[in-house]
Amino acid sequence: MTVRFLSAGDRALVAEFGDRVDRTLSDDVLRLDASLRSSGLPGLVETVPTFRSLMVHYDPLVTSRADLEDAIAGLLDRQGEPRGSATLWRVPVCYEGEYAPDLAEVARLTRLTPGDVAALHSGVRYHVYMIGFLPGFPYLGDLPPQLALPRRADPRVRVPAGSVSIATTLTAIYPYESPGGWHLIGMTPIRLFDVTRPRPALLNPGDIIQIEPIDPPSFASVKQAVDSGNYQVANEPIIQ
Amino acid sequence: MSAGLKVLAPGLHTTVQDLGRPGYQAFGVPVSGALDGFSLRLANALVGNRLGTPAIEILISGPAFEVVADTVRVALAGAGAGLAIGAEKKRFAAGQSVTVPRGEVVQVVVGHQSASCYLAVEGGIAVPLVLGSASTYVRAAIGGLDGRALRQGDFVPLAIARASDRPELRLSSPVPGTGDQPIRVVLGPQQEYFTEEAVATLLDNEFRISQSADRMGMRLDGTLLRHRRGWDIVSDAIMTGAIQVPGSGQPILLLADHQTTGGYPKIATVISADLRVVGSRRPGDSLRFAEVTVETAEALCRDAERLLTEMVTRLEPVPDGPKLDLGSLYDDNLISGVVSGLD
Secondary structure (H helix, E strand, O other), rough: OEOOOEEEEEEEEEEOOOOOOHHHHHHHHHHHHHHHHHOOOOOEEEEEEOOOOOEEEEEEOOOOOHHHHHHHHHHHHHOOOOOOOOEEEEEEEEOHHHOOOOOOHOOOOOOOOHHHHHHHHHOOOEEEEEEEOOOEEEEEEEOHHHHHHOOOOOOOEEEOOOOEEEEEOOEEEOOOOOOOOOEEEOOOOOEEOOOOOOOOOOOOOOOOEEEEEEHHHHHHHHHHHHHHOOOOEEEEEEOO | OOOOEEEEEEEOOEEEEEEOOOOOOOHOOOOOOOOOOOHHHHHHOOOOOOOOOEEEEOOOOOOEEEEOOOOOEEEOOOOEEEEEEEOOOOOEOOOEEEEEEEOOOOEEEEOOOOOOOEEEEOEEEEEOOOOEOOOOOOOOOOOEOHHHHEOOOEEEEEEEOOOOOOOEEEEEOOOOHHHHHEEEEOOOHHHHHHHHHHHHHHHEEEEEEEEOOOOOOOEEEEOOOOOOOOOOOOOEEEOOOOOEEOOOOOEEEEEEOOOOOEHHHHHHHHHHHHOOOHOOOOOEEEEEEEEEHHHHHHHHHHHHHHHHHHHHHHHHEOOOOOOOOOOOOHHHHHHHHHHHHOO
């Protein structure tokens, strides 16, 4: 494993492990993230894990880029430590009708049936690579290779909250209504991000997602439970 | 009855801000907070608040408030800005506190020297904290007053209903001007994605802030910056002050509300000490950039912090109550700004 340190001004540096979307690189990033978070290093402000690098924010009144680089190099030498806790989440998704506006087109482009697309999409577990773009927006992967498609040529101005989408080798869920260029193949009634919760983001980078397909009546009842605050997304701890 | 400021006119983009909500970028939540944290802290010091107390950020064009409290002590920070108070529109320059009684109108005049200024109120703005901060982040509708910019008719709640009984404070020396100094940058994180000519262009040429500028970022007009290794990177994290360059070659300087991650290469990052300079510039203004090392940038950050500490510890009482500003503290530009701001 090799790491490069990149400059991001005087309050952050980037520890870069590679330049691909790749599970091994992601594990390197998340392992360093976990060890930094538990390091108690003075002047460490926050860390932001992404696909292949970790941004480390620091306070130059307390520490320096040089000291931090040394400290990170030291942490990286202690390889093989488990990266701590993660959670498996069972996320209900409806792949039918109005909830899946691009499903037919995706089926056409991939030469599959809509049912096959849904079965493939919900048939694998996804790794949460990172959260970005919007509060609580998770980048999940990897898609089954048969579902890999470029982004839509014409991005939508409004993608509804809860939309489950695919593009390139990844899948994602829009936590808020927003513009977006990914293909919308389903929708979840759960809330990924809610500032009124003690932990506003449901998912952490490094968590695992298992999608549970639901039909429109189930979607409606789960949605009602979510809206009234009576829904708990099924989850279990996973050992790594 | 609860104390507050009633918004008579909202200004262009007036929001409640503090020093932001660090700690949630890993979950996609931008830090937000004042574009010019230096001025926000100075304004708070002038009214006797803790420096990170929620205050009001004013951009380009100033709001007007009616005082709905027994008295409020306010102070403005920002180069060239001023307050016009009451029916007679008595003018007070930025850099001193003034206490205003119930029913009076406080008009903020931004002036021409800086695009931003900060109005602090003794006791602070009493909005609920969201993830530890009062900062407004409009895109996700969190923080501030209902997660949005102020509107006419809004009631901005205040923490205290009566100003404390003590002398007004003022700066003992003006904030050192930033004039048209170059904005200092550290190259990277992705300068290697650009041609040598592009890096030279960034450092040697003048750029102009386009009309497409807000709290997320400002697009810069000027010579396009050409990529050497393509313009599509595997998304990574973004630092405030980063200059990202999408496929068009037109740089975008990212500010407090920027997205936490993105897939365009970033040629350089504005140093933290100069973010307040960027925050004071407006569409149409020109910018020049100059390169410094990380070590220099860290030292400049410490210098800026020392300057703030000095200015705060050297605040002095205003001798005979609040000083009326009789033009000596205003330049011609500001007077014309006052007129246009009030008409």
